[in-house]
Amino acid sequence: MFKNFNVPSRAELLAGISLASVMLGCSVQAHAQDVAAEQSSDAPASEDGIVVTGVRASLSSAQSIKRNSDVIVDSIVAEDIGKLPDRNVAEALQRITGIQVQRQYGEGSSVAIRGLTQVRTELNGRDIFTASGANQLNLEDIPSELLSGIDVYKNPSADLIEDQLSGTINFRTRKPFDFDGLKVAATATQSYFDLTDKFKPSASLMVSDRWDTGIGEIGILASVSFQKTAFRQDTISTEPFYTLDPTNATDAEVLASLGRTGQTTTLPHGTGIGEVYGDRRRLGTDVALQWRPSDTLELTAEVFRSDYKFRFDDYSFFAYSSGSAIIPQPGAAFTYADNGDFESGTFIDVPVGNNTSAQTRHSTTTDYSLNLKWKPVDNLTITADGQYVDAKTKNLRSIFGLNGVADTLYQDISGSVPVVNIGSETGLTNPATYTSAFYLDNLNESKASDKTARLDAEYRFDAGILSSIKAGFRYADRKNRTIDTGYRYTGLSGIPSELETVDLGDFFRGDADLFGNIIAFNRGIIRNYQNTLDTLGIASAPAYTQSGTNQQRQKTFTGYATAFFKADPIDGNIGVRVVRTNLDVSGYYQQTPIVLDENGNEVSGPTVFNPIAVSQDYTSVLPSLNLRVHLTDNLQLRFAAAKNISRPTFTQLNPSLTISEPGAAQQDQIHTASGGNPYLKPMKSDNLDATVEWYFSRTGSLTAAAFYKNIKNYIQTAVSYRDVTFDNGNSYEYEVTSYNNVAKGKVKGFELAYQQFFDFLPGPFDGLGMQANFTYVDSQAPSPATSGPVTNVPLELLSKYNYNIVGIYEKGGLSARVAYNWRSKYVVTTAGNGTGSLPVFNKPFGQLDASISYNVTPQFALALDGTNLTNTRRATYFGIDSRPRDVVVNDRRISLTARISY
Structure with a gap:
């Protein structure tokens, strides 16, 4: 059952904020007498002559970055080498005010900043991305141990690279000149994942040194990180809902059988369960070389590979009637919500499907960079930078399916965990229950590259209001090419013998009321693609064809100028960035029919295709202004105004659309397809930001921020219905998912953040500390694909409320942290298949993580950490909460780490 702790109500949310406010008020009041005497410092590693390490040092460094930055920025600084606050980069980012995390199979994979997912990712201020048609890095790809810190820029300035609506995430790696000399650090971790019941190892090693030579100072750093994780995800799904139409003869008959004639009645068309097993492997390497031949010249070369x-x-396993009517069992008891939505009842003669599938992804991103800094005179700094990124991704999807008919289906969706009971006279573990079998496979590969070059110059003035002028040029040439076989359908002549009984006794941690065990295609076979083909008698993998290719190429030419000024108590910068974008995309519209092979089996036939090519060119002028007012030594205000753009991703621009005819075993399923829109325009935003920041100690601050974004050409998911006729004369209706530029969108909100160590408490409580933040985001945008009871939704993946509460204890060699993150409901997609275009919402949820570490010696530490300790269940629903979609559980993870540093 759902626990209230996992899904707080609004009252609980306000109570949590009130509790944090009380704690904040007490601690600030008690500490107020010390504030006036305490001065800011750019050297947070020491306090009153005492060396500060661990959590205090990392929070102090992050606070110093935020306080002294020319723009609005939040940072995470690793406590030690290889030690971000969380092992997953996205999970670490969720602790920052205004960031919300999207999870995939229990791990954070992407983030939204202030409710917007159009985020730019950088590595040391340069492009970094995963080859998949996206314009950014998949955050689950990168090992956290390679990073020294992460900066999140929330408002653009002219010297920052464009192409984001919400902010820029910059990952920072270490350099050999960061250390005084030889530095060696290593970690070894063993992690346990409880739902899948597996142990997985991780390890990292960094070696860095620097030397004075006859040609100047030289430093070399090499770092490697290896991570393995496992996961299991259990899901109970309710299939889409359909409201019975009294003017339709079939629906009228169903209404009469239910005794609901004249009453609004909505029935789900089935249910299903899924049990997913998987693992991830990350291998990251970073090699950096620095050379300082003189005090005025420094060269840095780096190769980073993920x-x-x-x-x-x-x-x-699922029972699903698709768009066809679902038949109630005569005389069975049914219950309904007040609005007529189904809650419980029994159906008969429902088609069932039984799939065993596998998916793999292998992504590599290699970043080669070269940076030169030269100071020909004291006041002038010239920086030249070159970069080449080579990225590749390979994907495989393999699906075996069985089809049959169940005698009865009983559902009860009134509780937090749906009850599902499917009955068959022959039994669900009997091959005789299934009448047909099929196989689907799909291969695709993406290759992307990026060549960039930039030249920047900054001149500093010795006196006057104008402190410096910075200007530069940038050229980037990014390419992406994807080849895709499309889904190949193979109808099988009979039910294979390579089946196994699946024990579902521990499904959903044993908390689900299910139908017992099932029989399914052997999971050991499906994990090996070639073995699957051999077992099913399929001669070879599907072939890549010309029509399965799509390409995108984007060139940008940029120039900018920024003036930095200071007139006490005000400083800031004003500038403009001008960008010319040249874009070319190409692909194919293709249709693949079903034909019969020489044995009379259904297979995918020859593809008919037509080429598509589209070009766009546009110029963007992006002014920006950043102001800071120093009210006191510890209190400052900021104001920022800027224009920005976010270009469509290559996936969104992909013009290709593949329509494959369904085989006989797929007739009862909804027919879907998805593709991009090559005519999408870049999104444009006008941004206003304001903050007030009070820094009352080196690790203590109270800050508030307000923001407003007016967005034009916002891109959202759209669903259209298309009747497709194949050359063999067969016609089907397809739900085609694509993208549109809606007219306008508005995002506004505010952030509150607080952190402090309670040093004024008597020992041992003076080691206590706290971080707390809260974000409110409100959005308005046209909803291009919603109807029925829901016609207005917020932007996709945006939670209106989000908060973090982190309790910290650090004293002596002991350090502990307990972190709770919560977010309110959000729209997963504005259009769900088979729902009459209803959106899918994710319910509110929270997650509790904790860690404890002890420094056995100054060079050796042990750490224990856990994630998802409260076994959070996540749930989605179709449009209104009386129509549930999915309920999901994931692993809890416990990790033990040994860390050595000298």
């Missing part, structure tokens, strides 16, 4: 492998295999 190698990520992801794999899962699963069982799924």
